[in-house]
Amino acid sequence: ADAPVIGLITKTETNPFFVKMKEGAKAEAEKAGAKLMSAAGKIDGDTAGQITALENMASAGAKTIMITSAGDAIIPTVKKIQAKGVQVIALDSPFEGADALFATDNYKAGVLIGQYAKAAMAGKPVKIAMLDLFPGHPVGAQRHNGFMAGFGLKANDAKSNELSTAPEIVCANDTNGDRAKGQTAMENCLQKDPGINVVYTINEPAAAGAYNALKKAGKEKGVLILSVDGGCQGIKDTEAGIITATSQQYPLKMASMGVAAGVEYAKTGKKATGYVDTGVTLIAKNAIAGVDSKDTKVGLDLCWGKK
Amino acid sequence: MNPKVIQPLVMQAKGITKRFGQVVALDGVDFELRAGEILAVIGDNGAGKSSLIKVLSGANTPDEGEVLLDGKPVFFRSPIDARRAGIETVYQDLAVAPAMSIAENLFLGREILKPGFIGQLLRLLDKKEMLAQAIARMNDLKVGIRSMTQAVETLSGGQRQCVAVARAAAFAQHVVIMDEPTAALGVKEGNMVLELIRRVRDKGLPVILISHNMPHVFEVADRIHIQRLGKRAAVVNPKTISMSDTVAVMTGAKTVDELPAEALA
Amino acid sequence: MNPKVIQPLVMQAKGITKRFGQVVALDGVDFELRAGEILAVIGDNGAGKSSLIKVLSGANTPDEGEVLLDGKPVFFRSPIDARRAGIETVYQDLAVAPAMSIAENLFLGREILKPGFIGQLLRLLDKKEMLAQAIARMNDLKVGIRSMTQAVETLSGGQRQCVAVARAAAFAQHVVIMDEPTAALGVKEGNMVLELIRRVRDKGLPVILISHNMPHVFEVADRIHIQRLGKRAAVVNPKTISMSDTVAVMTGAKTVDELPAEALA
Amino acid sequence: MNLSKSTIPWGALGPWIALAITCLFFTSQSSRFLSGENLSLVLQQVMVVGVIAIGQSLIILTAGIDLSCGMVMALGGVVMTKFAVDYGMNPYLAIVCGLLVTSCAGLLNGLLVTRVKLPPFIVTLGTLNIAFAITQIYSEAQTITNLPPAMTFLGNTFNIGSTEVSLGTVTMLVLYGLAWFVLRETAPGRHLYAVGNNPEAARLIGISVDKVLVVVYALAGLFYGIAALLSVARTGVGDPNAGTTENLDAITAVVLGGTSLFGGRGIILGSLVGAVIVGVFRNGLTLMGVASVYQTLITGVLVILAVAADQMSRKGAR
Amino acid sequence: MNLSKSTIPWGALGPWIALAITCLFFTSQSSRFLSGENLSLVLQQVMVVGVIAIGQSLIILTAGIDLSCGMVMALGGVVMTKFAVDYGMNPYLAIVCGLLVTSCAGLLNGLLVTRVKLPPFIVTLGTLNIAFAITQIYSEAQTITNLPPAMTFLGNTFNIGSTEVSLGTVTMLVLYGLAWFVLRETAPGRHLYAVGNNPEAARLIGISVDKVLVVVYALAGLFYGIAALLSVARTGVGDPNAGTTENLDAITAVVLGGTSLFGGRGIILGSLVGAVIVGVFRNGLTLMGVASVYQTLITGVLVILAVAADQMSRKGAR
Numbered sequence A: 001a002d003a004p005v006i007g008l009i010t011k012t013e014t015n016p017f018f019v020k021m022k023e024g025a026k027a028e029a030e031k032a033g034a035k036l037m038s039a040a041g042k043i044d045g046d047t048a049g050q051i052t053a054l055e056n057m058a059s060a061g062a063k064t065i066m067i068t069s070a071g072d073a074i075i076p077t078v079k080k081i082q083a084k085g086v087q088v089i090a091l092d093s094p095f096e097g098a099d100a101l102f103a104t105d106n107y108k109a110g111v112l113i114g115q116y117a118k119a120a121m122a123g124k125p126v127k128i129a130m131l132d133l134f135p136g137h138p139v140g141a142q143r144h145n146g147f148m149a150g151f152g153l154k155a156n157d158a159k160s161n162e163l164s165t166a167p168e169i170v171c172a173n174d175t176n177g178d179r180a181k182g183q184t185a186m187e188n189c190l191q192k193d194p195g196i197n198v199v200y201t202i203n204e205p206a207a208a209g210a211y212n213a214l215k216k217a218g219k220e221k222g223v224l225i226l227s228v229d230g231g232c233q234g235i236k237d238t239e240a241g242i243i244t245a246t247s248q249q250y251p252l253k254m255a256s257m258g259v260a261a262g263v264e265y266a267k268t269g270k271k272a273t274g275y276v277d278t279g280v281t282l283i284a285k286n287a288i289a290g291v292d293s294k295d296t297k298v299g300l301d302l303c304w305g306k307k
Numbered sequence B, C: 001m002n003p004k005v006i007q008p009l010v011m012q013a014k015g016i017t018k019r020f021g022q023v024v025a026l027d028g029v030d031f032e033l034r035a036g037e038i039l040a041v042i043g044d045n046g047a048g049k050s051s052l053i054k055v056l057s058g059a060n061t062p063d064e065g066e067v068l069l070d071g072k073p074v075f076f077r078s079p080i081d082a083r084r085a086g087i088e089t090v091y092q093d094l095a096v097a098p099a100m101s102i103a104e105n106l107f108l109g110r111e112i113l114k115p116g117f118i119g120q121l122l123r124l125l126d127k128k129e130m131l132a133q134a135i136a137r138m139n140d141l142k143v144g145i146r147s148m149t150q151a152v153e154t155l156s157g158g159q160r161q162c163v164a165v166a167r168a169a170a171f172a173q174h175v176v177i178m179d180e181p182t183a184a185l186g187v188k189e190g191n192m193v194l195e196l197i198r199r200v201r202d203k204g205l206p207v208i209l210i211s212h213n214m215p216h217v218f219e220v221a222d223r224i225h226i227q228r229l230g231k232r233a234a235v236v237n238p239k240t241i242s243m244s245d246t247v248a249v250m251t252g253a254k255t256v257d258e259l260p261a262e263a264l265a
Numbered sequence D, E: 001m002n003l004s005k006s007t008i009p010w011g012a013l014g015p016w017i018a019l020a021i022t023c024l025f026f027t028s029q030s031s032r033f034l035s036g037e038n039l040s041l042v043l044q045q046v047m048v049v050g051v052i053a054i055g056q057s058l059i060i061l062t063a064g065i066d067l068s069c070g071m072v073m074a075l076g077g078v079v080m081t082k083f084a085v086d087y088g089m090n091p092y093l094a095i096v097c098g099l100l101v102t103s104c105a106g107l108l109n110g111l112l113v114t115r116v117k118l119p120p121f122i123v124t125l126g127t128l129n130i131a132f133a134i135t136q137i138y139s140e141a142q143t144i145t146n147l148p149p150a151m152t153f154l155g156n157t158f159n160i161g162s163t164e165v166s167l168g169t170v171t172m173l174v175l176y177g178l179a180w181f182v183l184r185e186t187a188p189g190r191h192l193y194a195v196g197n198n199p200e201a202a203r204l205i206g207i208s209v210d211k212v213l214v215v216v217y218a219l220a221g222l223f224y225g226i227a228a229l230l231s232v233a234r235t236g237v238g239d240p241n242a243g244t245t246e247n248l249d250a251i252t253a254v255v256l257g258g259t260s261l262f263g264g265r266g267i268i269l270g271s272l273v274g275a276v277i278v279g280v281f282r283n284g285l286t287l288m289g290v291a292s293v294y295q296t297l298i299t300g301v302l303v304i305l306a307v308a309a310d311q312m313s314r315k316g317a318r
């Protein structure tokens, strides 16, 4: 028989998170004797591109498609191709109607760094800068709101796509998860309020950019920079003291579980079901009492990307 | 037209001033056009002839002064207003759409629509009819153009000018203004246009003709408006003035006071 | 120039054919230009005059036929080649950059550079010198233009033409070609251009002059090339032929065989 | 000036040749490509961009450009779905409201271009941002689900032989036919070309240039609204994040289709072909199993090659 | 045709007025805005887009457009950092290699535009995709870190009074001065304008239009390379994801700066002002504490208002 064809559709093809996910899937597929097809939206939020990719992959004979959904607009198409016997697995981002979900909890990732920051500040007055993704993005909202909840601020729940605000947040700006824009955003925030002492960042490139800005302003000491992702570069930055703490996620695990489910379905016709949390771990160089964290050595062992 | 009987003024302009930044193109010009006449407007390059007729045709709005049509003040905010009043103009820089065909250019802005309610409502073009009429009009001018569906940008300079002239002559209801219509034309084609201008006048429409070609001017004009340095230097009668006196006034070699009284019109 | 002595051919074209899609603009034209003469090219609109000189100036490449300069075959792939050979052309649709100033247009493509090594190396413009020369050149033509730094698009039609003429006259080394240089010009300015053409000839440069203005042609031309329907109908001598015979050949009313032998040149 | 802009480097037949070359290539690479089912899929995938490209074509023909098209479409989709779902409005009425909103956005563009005489690039850059923000704020960045079936009927399909055809595809084709007819056979259509070809001449001839422009921008807005409806029908939700890539895609389709960015020259059917070319690339490369980064690479090379091949072939024919 | 395109709706002084209006507004809203420190920051934030906009301006002045600018920059940044870090090349040599790569990308654009006579939009859309893909493949989508200090020296600062000025900002200003001087005072500069204003006339006059175009595209590539160096200096890494938004930002800066998309009209310093306006918006709105969605909304409104206000003021002056 032909090798089973498994599709992987990511949000973009540039974010290292998805790049690693794709590499992991490819390696896993080769091991299992399956053929991997990959596609991506042009930019984050490009649901139209993902829909097209779903249809084209189904048309090209894929029997299992893993997708990191860019939005609920893909659901009807997912239903359509499921009706043709295709198994659709949600990776990373949940959506209604997926056969199975292998994901990390972005809200929880936010909560973890929020709790860490709260403990680290130990009751001192805080001025928080939030370096977000861009408007309307679920992952951006979940991490943002989770962080606030973890910090003990009033925040929207995990389902909301709206960014909560609080008096402690003195500045919020978009970064597109980009290093240069993270730097610009942090520079402008420091102009607005030079006393910022906690910086939440949407991902590790944005955190590195924020650190650049702080360092140039001579303020890198004593300011907490929190982030999410756990890529190898991010862990190294944590080790170097650039990032104070980060919530590590596991894209490779999601991908390999997805591939395994695809191979299983091709062999036995049995679809995967349910939600598997691939977990999230708080990585910090300095542990703080009362907050469960792992050190950077552990982080480096589990990280994705070029070690 | 009988020169003895003074015809009523069809178009009149008083004290028109038009500035472009520092340049004063028109400096208080007066202007009169009488019913049924061919009025030539002559003058050196840059004397303000084109600027003057652009004011009369609504293409430019004057900074000062007023324009009267049949004795009533009019204010043309755009060429559309002038066109509604029945004034047709051939502009010196030829207002044509180069990528469009000859037939389309002839009828642009007043296409012939398919007959019937539907045709009028949806403004469907009657392309066949327009093509037929375009061929007829252009044949009037004896221009050897092979196809009316050819884009205007593929025409020779003179052929292009013929398109603009044919358009103005065909649609005028009240006044025809032509800014150097024969400039790029050959001998034969130039004569056809002069003939056309006479035919238009004989239909009863007054014509304003700007031209640098003195023989042409003296051949067809009933009166000559001499423009000099943004002002009207004189209005003369080609039947009673010599060509050399006319050129003298135009170039400033003579002033209007030095002319014999009967030369004026 | 002494008409008895036959001057050598400076430029020659043999059997030039140029087609634009269906249209045959040139249909095997021959052409000769002799040293030190003013050769007029006349013909109806669309006869192929502009197409012919565009081949001679490198703006168009012919489909068939060859061009000889001083007896040697040349192949101009672009106007740059022709210009390098010292041929300057005034095109009918006036090759100017409308947004640029008069002085810039005059010197476009052969700017005056600042003296010294640095100036040449960095190709620094000597704006002062260019302005001064621009004023001098334009004064030659007696055009009343106030400022040489004004954009060409703000000029009147005739003023624009003067810019193109002044440019060609100033830089020619070998041959000057002018496509209807006086078409938009006033009486005074037109005469200045004729005068300029004579001066260029008297410097020893042959001039090709396309014009529809028969009096102008008969005033300055040494020989007349009559173009008709894409072919050369005849070459005549303005000293020995009447204007009406010339026009008759041009419009096809007479053929070359019907002319007296001494009319030909 | 005229001459130079007239040497259309990419004429009326060009897009078809490019499409043919592309299709031949993919047919040779994948046996699935030329199936009716697959081609019907491609048409469904391009219908949203295709309809946006109609509006964009009209504007580009007037020598303008519309950067706001995708975002205006997203706004329209959110408005019509939210009206129907959140306020329980009759779905057809809600659709009309959505179309009204996008038309008004277009009208606003048109008024700013004509009354305030701003460059279309600046105006539509502004409305791009405004429409994006309003869409996000109004929808609270939430996808709108549970639409009444009446809103998604354009997503339904019927069969011709064994090939599924969606009503949305038919809508797109009908709209193209209509636009083509109006541009070719009616007076206002020709006026649009004249305005794009030589606005000063159009003004002197007595065409109300401003009126033509305002109508064109408003109409383009209407087309974006229809595209919103198609997008809603295709995805089954009102998506505030729709339209992000449609912007460049639509302009690309128009330019690939042979319309000059300098206005006045082009044939609207070319834009349809342009949109299909883009869709065929994506579909064909996926069928070939090309990884996504390499898809981007190949798309870049193919776009240039397809247009260049046509260019060459026409040079030979001259 | 000429006349109509000559009515520059957004002249030489316009951008400065728009910038002044914007600055006045933000000064009234935030006391920190007008501090030397803050303004120096804004300049640092716009230096990358500013330098890209020089190249983009040159191309737009020839009536072209370059969609590939941001991606070519990203490619240049990856090449120079990877050469230095992974292959241990001398950093200065690595920089030269990076500049060479971007210049070659520009040259390729220029050759395709002139030799194959493709529309610049299509060509640069193609190279946009190609440059993007090569960047991703070559860098394996990894950020390149641990750069030698020699690569980031343009990020260093010195003090004028109490205000920090970065070498990158100075580089940008010098490049603008240079470009302005060359365009104004040298023969090739004027030829560029002539080619953009009326390519057919330029050809007839004897300017080698193709040569001018090829040089312009290659030079633009060089500027993108310098922008890459600035971006590397600013962020301290080689980032394959750089340049994604710089595309539209740079074109926006050029158009805001008063250069006509139809070519031949515009002043290069305007592009600097345009880039600064964009940076000032972002900075000022953040200082005001406006949430990001609302920032987008307000940016949209302000872009239109700033240009419109200038337009009005000049109407009154007429």
Ligand SMILES: Nc1ncnc2c1ncn2[C@@H]1O[C@H](COP(=O)(O)OP(=O)(O)OP(=O)(O)O)[C@@H](O)[C@H]1O
Pocket: B020, B021, B023, B024, B025, B043, B044, B045, B046, B047, B048, B049, B050, B051, B052, B092, C153, C154, C155, C156, C157, C158, C159, C184, C186
């Ligand atoms: N749009 C404009 N901007 C600036 N100056 C202008 C403009 N239009 C005309 N002028 C100036 O106004 C003066 C009169 O120009 P106009 O075109 O009316 O002359 P004209 O008599 O028609 O000349 P010609 O016989 O050469 O056509 C000229 O000096 C010209 O430079």
Ligand SMILES: Nc1ncnc2c1ncn2[C@@H]1O[C@H](COP(=O)(O)OP(=O)(O)OP(=O)(O)O)[C@@H](O)[C@H]1O
Pocket: B153, B154, B155, B156, B157, B158, B159, B184, B186, C020, C021, C023, C024, C025, C043, C044, C045, C046, C047, C048, C049, C050, C051, C052, C092
């Ligand atoms: N680019 C072109 N495309 C198609 N046809 C053309 C083109 N250029 C010229 N022609 C045609 O070639 C013929 C000769 O044109 P040309 O311009 O040489 O005439 P001409 O003798 O200069 O006329 P005029 O006195 O009116 O300037 C005309 O019928 C014209 O329509």
Ligand SMILES: [Mg+2]
Pocket: B049, B050, B051, B092, B179, C156, C157, C158
């Ligand atoms: Mg005039």
Ligand SMILES: [Mg+2]
Pocket: B156, B157, B158, C049, C050, C051, C092, C179
């Ligand atoms: Mg001619």
